[in-house]
Amino acid sequence: MSLDDIEELSQNISDFLIEAKDANNVDVISHHVTGPFLRSKRLLSGSRSGCYSIYSMVDNSREPIQIRAREMFQTPVNTFTFSVDPKEIFIPGDRPGMLFSVHSPFEGVNPFERGIFMKIGRIYKLYVRMEKQILLPLPYKTNCMNYTEEWLKNNRSGPRTKKMCIHKCLLEASVKCFNCSASLIFYPNNARICSYDEVHTNCSERERLFKCSSNCKDDCVKIKYYFEVQERYEREYENPIETMEEAGLVKVEVYLDSLEIIRLQHRPQFRDVELFSYIGGFLGIWLGVSLVEVMDLLEALLRVFTYVFRKRRNPA
Secondary structure (H helix, E strand, C coil): CCHHHHHHHCCCHHHHEEEEEECCCCECHHHHEEEEEEEECCCCCCCEEEEEEECCCCCCCCCCCCCCCCCCCCCCCEEEEEECCHHHCCCCCCCCEEEECCCCCCCCCCHHHHCEEEECCEEEEEEEEEEEEECCCCCCCCCCECHHHHHHHCCCCCCCCHHHHHHHHHHHHHHHHHCCECCCCCCCCCCCECCCCHHHCCCCCHHHHHHHHHHCCCECEEEEEEEEEEEEECCECCCCCCEHHHHCEEEEEEEECCCCCEEEECCCCCCHHHHHHHHHHHHHHHHCCCHHHHHHHHHHHHHHHHHHHHHHHCCC
16 A cells, blocks of 8 residues: 555544643644554565654754653653544454553654554553663764764764665655656655565665765664553543444543653763873882872982082082
C-alpha cells in the first residue's frame, strides 16, 4: 500500500484520536499531530500501516514543546483516548489494537520495532524516565557532533540526531537511485514510496551515495527514554451501558516517573591544571627535588655570586 492508499482506506486521525490533552488540559490534536507516516512490519517488505506522531520536531524549525511539571502530586503530562474500530481490520482473525511508542521528538521511529501493542478496553499508564549522555568532540575518541549547532547554522533545518542524519542520507540515495523513498526511511519526505522490486534494482551510484551516512557522527548529547507500562482493564468509560472494549476504546496516560534526569558526562582525562600537577609531580620524582629545595639552591647560588662580586670590587 502507498501513502495515498493508507490515507484513503485507514481511519481518519480525527476518528482515531478522539481526545488528547496535556497537563494543563489543553487540546493538542489540532496543533501537534503530524502524519500519516508509512511504516512496514519488516525491513524492506511486508504489510504497511500509517502512523501518526505527536510533538514531532523532525526537520522542523521550532523548538520542542515544553510542559511545566507538577511536583506536589503526580498527574499525567498527556492523556490520549483512541478509537480502534474492530470493523476496520482487513484480515479476519486479527486482534484489534494499536501500537504506541515513546521517543525523542527529534527522531522518527517504527512502532513495529519497539512499540507497545495496546488492546481495546484497557487503560495504559506509561511511566517515563530519561537519561542524558554527554560526549566530547575532537580530538577525543568519542568525536561527536553537536547537531543542534549544525541545525542552527543551517537556518533551523536538517537532522538533529545521528539516526535522522543517517536516514536523510538514505533518503537522498533512495531518491537518486530509485526515484522513490524506501519504506524503511523515517526522515519526512513527499517522495513516492518504493515497491519491493524497486529497492532491489541495481544502482551505479548506490555505494557512493550510501557512504554519506559515514559522515553522521555520534550526538554530543544523547537522551535515552526508558518507561514502564501498567495495563489495567477498564469496564466503564463515561457510558454505563457500554464498556470500553465494546466501544473499541484505548486510553493512554503518560507520566514522568522522575523529575530528575540521570546525567552521564564524559570529560577530558587531564585538564590544564591537572596536567601541570602531573608534570610537576613526575619531575619531582625523577629529579628528587622539591620546590623548597630549588629555592634554597637559588639562594645559595645568589650568595656565592654576591660574595665573588664583592671580592672582585674590594680585593684584600
